[in-house]
């Protein structure tokens with residue numbers, strides 16, 4: 537199965553690519569026969585393509601849609617789409633990897649007299665995409681990641697008040713970034729499952745660029761992909777979500 541990984545910037549794409557290349561192939565089927573017929577023989581490493589589509593949900597959606605369409609045209613369709621990169625963590629998740637249990641557009645909607653109304657609440661569509669939960673759980677286990685909703689914003693949070701507002705609206709949210717919902721929108725348009733994995737570069741809250749751990753987060757992103765490649769290799773489209 538082909539996997540499309542979409543990042544925002546080239547540095548994230550290169551980190552993911554490094555991680556994929558380091559991954560050991562799954563155990564040889566001759567040495568380790570499958571434990572049950574359902575799983576079938578272990579497959580080889582997944583065919584992973586990594587693209588840097590740009591920062592923000594619109595660039596992410598456009599870049600994902602383009603990559604998916606070209607693959608369809610070439611007769612080499614993708615079976616899974618992953619939004620990956622650095623992101624902000626909601627306390628206490630202030631470092632390490634995060635895997636989305638839902639991909640939520642947190643500022644897609646309208647300001648009303650009663651506060652923010654999401655696209656879903658307005659009746660104009662959806663503000664959230666589900667993920668294949670069994671796969672997300674297996675990916676999180678392999679990566680040592682925290683599971684929870686990951687928010688997509690067009691405006692990165694820069695105050696404690698905004699962080700608290702988002703956390704109150706989305707109980708259990710573990711992270712914030714700017715591309716996941718765009719990637720998931722494009723994947724959903726082609727009826728493909730989507731995941732989001734982030735490694736925390738900063739805490740969601742007061743703007744403090746000096747406190748960002750971008751290099752560490754990129755190294756952790758690379759390591760996460762080394763760890764999850766065997767999981768992606770053995771996942772079959774249409775498996776229980």
Ligand SMILES: O=C(O)c1cccc(C(=O)CC[C@H]2O[C@@H](n3cnc4c(=O)[nH]cnc43)[C@H](O)[C@@H]2O)c1
Nearest residue numbers: 544591622623624692693712713714715737740743
């Ligand atoms: O200049 C700032 O204060 C600032 C604060 C948060 C994010 C940015 C970005 O330009 C984000 C660009 C890029 O990184 C991802 N990212 C990383 N941390 C966060 C975050 O806390 N909130 C949203 N996005 C974040 C994001 O996915 C973008 O690709 C600048």
